Amino acid sequence: MNMETVELKVEMVGIHEKRLRKCLSKLKGIEKVEVEGKSEKVVVRGYAHRNRILKAIRRSGLKADFWSPQNELLQAYAAAAASSSSFKFNFSFF
Numbered sequence: 447m448n449m450e451t452v453e454l455k456v457e458m459v460g461i462h463e464k465r466l467r468k469c470l471s472k473l474k475g476i477e478k479v480e481v482e483g484k485s486e487k488v489v490v491r492g493y494a495h496r497n498r499i500l501k502a503i504r505r506s507g508l509k510a511d512f513w514s515p516q517n518e519l520l521q522a523y524a525a526a527a528a529s530s531s532s533f534k535f536n537f538s539f540f
Contacts, residue, residue, distance in 0.1 A: 454503065465508065473499065488510075
């Protein structure tokens with residue numbers, strides 16, 4: 447089996463990165479795990495099959511799916527919208 451690089455989108459909050467690394471360390475053939483917290487992107491390198499990696503992450507209770515270019519567009523759009531919009535609510539009832 448050839449070494450494979452698998453990119454995933456994993457919903458993570460705080461301690462989830464530790465849980466993610468622990469579940470992936472149990473899989474045989476994993477060489478390296480890179481986590482980009484802000485974009486929720488996880489890059490796994492190793493000899494494990496991509497479906498086994500995804501299944502292991504989901505079994506640990508984390509929401510995960512394979513990374514797609516659409517995720518990067520959505521991330522950029524959300525960041526731009528969040529930085530440019532400052533909502534001010536002004537309610538006048540009388």
